[in-house]
Amino acid sequence: MAEHEFNPYAAPSPSPSAFVGDGVSARTASGLSITAYMTKTWTTRTVTLTGDINAVLRYESGGFGERVFVNDIAAGRSDPWENHFPNCVTPTLSFTVPSPLGDLSARIDVYVSILRCLRLIKFRLTLDGTVLISEGFDEA
Numbered sequence: 001m002a003e004h005e006f007n008p009y010a011a012p013s014p015s016p017s018a019f020v021g022d023g024v025s026a027r028t029a030s031g032l033s034i035t036a037y038m039t040k041t042w043t044t045r046t047v048t049l050t051g052d053i054n055a056v057l058r059y060e061s062g063g064f065g066e067r068v069f070v071n072d073i074a075a076g077r078s079d080p081w082e083n084h085f086p087n088c089v090t091p092t093l094s095f096t097v098p099s100p101l102g103d104l105s106a107r108i109d110v111y112v113s114i115l116r117c118l119r120l121i122k123f124r125l126t127l128d129g130t131v132l133i134s135e136g137f138d139e140a
Contacts, residue, residue, distance in 0.1 A: 023035045023036060023037045023050075024036045024132055024133060025051075026130050026131075026132055027130070028104070028127060028128035028129070028130045029128045029129040029130060030099075030101050030104065030128050032051070032052040032053060032099060032100075032101065032104075032128070033051045033052050034049050034050070034051045034052060034053055034127070034132065035049070035050045035051050036048070036049055036125070036132040036133055037050070038133050038135075040120075040123075040135075042120065043060065043061045043120060044058065044059060044060050044061070044120075045058070045059045045120065045123050045125075045133075045135075046058045046059075047059075047125055047132070047133060049097075049127075049132075052099065052100060053097065053098075053099045053100075053104075055070055055071055055097055055098065056069075056070070056071055056072070057069070057070055057075075057097070057106070057125070058072075059093070059108050059110070059123070061091070061110065061112055061120055065077055065078050065079060066078045066091045066093055066110070067093075068093050068095050068108060070095065070096075070097055070098070075095040075096065075097075076093040076094060076095035076108075077093070078091050078093060090109070090110070090111055090112075091110055091112070092107065092108065092109050092110075093107065093108045094106070094107045095107075095108075097127060104127060104128040105127075105128065105129075106125070106126065106127045106128075107125075107126045108123070108124070108125055108126075109122075109123075109124045109126075109137075110122060110123050110124070111136070121136055122135060122136035122137055123135040123136065124137050
């Protein structure tokens with residue numbers, strides 16, 4: 001898996017989002033072949049899946065409850081009233097993604113900086129037990 005450097009203190013991109021990498025190809029536990037492409041802003045991550053699954057996943061963090069959309073349909077949401085330490089800086093969302101084999105389990109883990117505008121400093125997308133995107137996490 002390609003490792004991408006991310007500087008949480010860098011100024012935001014002048015464009016509304018920044019493309020990260022050339023895409024990450026992986027085979028899930030169910031045998032599906034997927035390539036994931038990610039774009040990002042300070043508080044959002046958008047992952048486009050191509051291959052055996054064609055979907056757009058969008059994670060939004062705004063301090064009022066994290067949300068995940070799959071093809072612009074709400075798929076997961078955290079309760080904004082439960083966002084207290086440590087959950088407000090390390091939220092996790094579980095949801096499903098439609099595939100030819102049925103719905104696959106997915107999970108997003110993030111770390112949010114409480115300093116400097118509550119922006120994302122780490123992001124990991126796991127689909128069907130396979131890590132597709134890992135930004136800022138040290139994988140062992």
